[in-house]
Amino acid sequence: MNEYPRLVSWSYYDGNNFFSGKKDKEFLTKVFITDPKGEEILKNGKVACLANVGLFDRARDPYFKITKQHGFTPRAKKHGELKYNMLKKHSDLKDKLSGIDSVILDYGDYVYINLAYIDNYVNSIVENNPAFYKKNFVFKEHFNVHFLKSLINYNPLTLIDRAPIKDYQSKNVPRLLMAVKNQFPELYKELLSVSDKAKEIDSQITYVGKSAKLSTLKPGKVELRLYFIEKGIFDWDGKQLSRETETYGKELISQIIIPKDDLVVIVKDDATVCETTVIVD
Structure with a gap:
């Protein structure tokens, strides 16, 4: 019978900073499953708590959590013991999971979403929006045509001069539609039938180079x-x-x-x- 929380993956950093040349402390990154609903997600091998979406967001995964265990610098005699002990006990779990690298992903009761600027300081689309559980998680029942149209028509504003952030419409929206087209084809067809903007962008979408x-x-x-x-x-x-x-x-x-x-x-x-x-x- 499965236990919760349960260690499901770990990775190791030896403390050798290649870019700066500094000697940092080694550390283990451990991933624990905390909810039975995460069992299906495990099969995919990608979890939100390891996704590159910012330090504070990493702790908000509804089904998994990560912990950091620090050790010693490369100059210390005990350096490497962390890795050795983990290999002895859990060699099969080393680097077993990775972060989500797609814009959206079916994620249990939610749809994981990773779009820049949606929680900007001026006109955040996340704040007070019942569709969102957290910034990167949309309740699956809210991930519909109405919600997608709101993302497509959204224009995040800069903090100082309140001007539209052009990258959102020129880069983020096409990436979003491409991901929906690929992962939720039936929903995408429905979206094209009710959104002229989505239809226009669709005519320009290409997977070449992806x-x-x-x-x-x-x-x-x-x-x-x-x-x-x-x-x-x-x-x-x-x-x-x-x-x-x-x-x-x-x-x-x-x-x-x-x-x-x-x-x-x-x-x-x-x-x-x-x-x-x-x-x-």
């Missing part, structure tokens, strides 16, 4: 990042990747790759994207 799980794409051309900065255009037939390329001796050879299910590629043609495609935003 990352996607290869196994969820239809056959066609995709781009695969190879060694370091090298990239290659491959033909995907639903089972394998293939291409013809020249050797240094100008000989033409065929290259075939049998990919793993979680391989991520770059979309090169919108025709390869379907309703079940998983876009890695």
Whole structure:
């Protein structure tokens, strides 16, 4: 029988700050499940408390929580004991979960949402809005056409001169619609039928250049990042990747790759994207 709270993932930082060159204290980040409703979310492998949405938001996950356990600097004799002890007890849980990297995600009783500017200081759309449980969580029963239209038509204002923050409409709204189209296709169709603005933006939406799980794409051309900065255009037939390329001796050879299910590629043609495609935003 499952226990709550229960450790479900952990990660380790050794204290070596690559950018500053400083020696910080090592620490463990532990993720605990606190509610039975989080069990289904565990299968997805992504949790809100690890998402990069700000320090204070990380503690507001309705189903999970994180704790930090600090140890010693790299110069100390006991440095590394934290990691050693965790590997001895919970090696199977190391880096098992990661943060949510998409704009929206079905999340138990909620829809996780990560849009910049929606809680700005001037005209926040989050404050006193019954649709929101917290900034990054919308009650699922409120995640409907009416709510989406309010996000599409929203114009957050700057603090000083009360001018519209242009990035929201030019970048955030298209990203939102792309995510809804991909994850909630039936709701998206309904939205297009009642919103001319959504319909206009939809005509300009493209997945080209976006990352996607290869196994969820239809056959066609995709781009695969190879060694370091090298990239290659491959033909995907639903089972394998293939291409013809020249050797240094100008000989033409065929290259075939049998990919793993979680391989991520770059979309090169919108025709390869379907309703079940998983876009890695």
